[in-house]
Amino acid sequence: MATKPRGASSGEATLSHEQLVTLLRNMLLQRAVDTRGFQLNRQGKIGIAMGSEGHEATQAGAGMAFVRGKDVLYPYYRNTGILLACGFELADLFRSQFARATDTTGGRSIINHVTDKAKGIASISSIIASQCTHAVGAAYAFKYRSQRDRAVLCTFGEGATSEGEWHEAMNFAAIHKVPVIFLCENNQWAISTPISKQMANPNVAERAQGYGFEGVIVDGFDPVAVYLAVKAAREKAVGGGGPTLVEAKSYRFLSHTTDDDERTYRTREEVAQQRTNDPVPRFERHLIEKRVLTSEQIESLRSEIARTVNETTDAVEEEPLPAPESLYTNVYAGPTEPWI
Numbered sequence: 001m002a003t004k005p006r007g008a009s010s011g012e013a014t015l016s017h018e019q020l021v022t023l024l025r026n027m028l029l030q031r032a033v034d035t036r037g038f039q040l041n042r043q044g045k046i047g048i049a050m051g052s053e054g055h056e057a058t059q060a061g062a063g064m065a066f067v068r069g070k071d072v073l074y075p076y077y078r079n080t081g082i083l084l085a086c087g088f089e090l091a092d093l094f095r096s097q098f099a100r101a102t103d104t105t106g107g108r109s110i111i112n113h114v115t116d117k118a119k120g121i122a123s124i125s126s127i128i129a130s131q132c133t134h135a136v137g138a139a140y141a142f143k144y145r146s147q148r149d150r151a152v153l154c155t156f157g158e159g160a161t162s163e164g165e166w167h168e169a170m171n172f173a174a175i176h177k178v179p180v181i182f183l184c185e186n187n188q189w190a191i192s193t194p195i196s197k198q199m200a201n202p203n204v205a206e207r208a209q210g211y212g213f214e215g216v217i218v219d220g221f222d223p224v225a226v227y228l229a230v231k232a233a234r235e236k237a238v239g240g241g242g243p244t245l246v247e248a249k250s251y252r253f254l255s256h257t258t259d260d261d262e263r264t265y266r267t268r269e270e271v272a273q274q275r276t277n278d279p280v281p282r283f284e285r286h287l288i289e290k291r292v293l294t295s296e297q298i299e300s301l302r303s304e305i306a307r308t309v310n311e312t313t314d315a316v317e318e319e320p321l322p323a324p325e326s327l328y329t330n331v332y333a334g335p336t337e338p339w340i
């Protein structure tokens with residue numbers, strides 16, 4: 001039940017060369033998607049962009065621990081990396097950003113609020129922490145049906161932990177010992193609210209003890225450490241051991257969205273200091289030092305990703321907008337079937 005800090009890249013030897021490259025590829029893709037989103041917003045092509053810069057390692061690591069075809073993800077809006085790592089299509093992400101008819105919600109939702117039932121990716125809600133109660137309900141269903149090889153991954157920011165719904169989800173998960181992994185992406189800021197104004201104890205993971213389960217703190221700038229922590233939590237969950245709260249300490253480098261200006265509420269010194277730990281160059285350096293990749297190979301990976309992102313956005317931009325006569329589609333309930 002104790003909160004255990006984990007060392008950077010502990011147990012890395014257990015990862016294959018291919019897995020390490022997959023982690024970096026996902027991190028570079030996240031950053032490229034972010035950069036493109038902010039550009040598209042400034043070009044007036046998409047209404048809003050939402051960056052996850054700083055969360056790359058956390059999301060690449062957590063996404064790799066997700067078991068496709070079995071697990072269900074209850075993500076939040078700052079989760080492009082986890083979505084992509086769980087198999088969500090890059091084109092579908094941009095269809096959401098461009099609000100095209102081909103988007104998974106028919107161009108109806110705010111950007112990145114996507115869903116893919118076939119891939120086990122639940123619909124994203126902007127209502128902070130609402131996914132947490134849904135997640136424990138899904139985990140309860142797995143237990144109730146004796147689907148013992150399935151787990152739920154539920155993600156949120158540290159700001160979400162101030163919501164009543166978050167506490168209800170923690171308590172329910174603990175009482176019923178459901179197979180859920182709670183992943184807090186603690187980036188220190190909830191729009192303009194710093195963590196010091198959000199909670200007196202900055203370690204979210206320690207709250208798990210109050211509910212009766214284990215909390216784990218992990219370096220959110222280290223994809224390997226996050227992967228191992230989430231993987232261990234998943235193994236515990238499918239083994240009948242109940243929930244784990246994994247807290248990945250990270251940082252949000254950009255504004256909350258393109259609709260706010262982070263310069264108005266935090267110092268340049270703070271951001272610059274955090275940048276020295278930027279997870280993307282840090283992991284690149286690490287892979288070069290470990291002779292997993294050369295700097296030339298990383299450069300060509302980066303170019304390949306940039307080309308893919310540009311080609312994808314060019315193609316998606318050509319797709320149609322929702323037809324005006326579809327305005328009332330999906331507004332009122334039609335025939336439904338259970339989601340999971």
Ligand SMILES: Cc1ncc(C[n+]2csc(CCOP(=O)(O)OP(=O)(O)O)c2C)c(N)n1
Binds near residue numbers: 078126187189191252
């Ligand atoms: C119930 C609810 N209250 C307030 C908001 C407005 N809001 C949107 S994002 C956000 C900050 C959330 O911060 P955090 O959970 O730390 O996640 P981050 O965006 O930092 O990744 C707030 C308050 C909302 N969407 N839903």
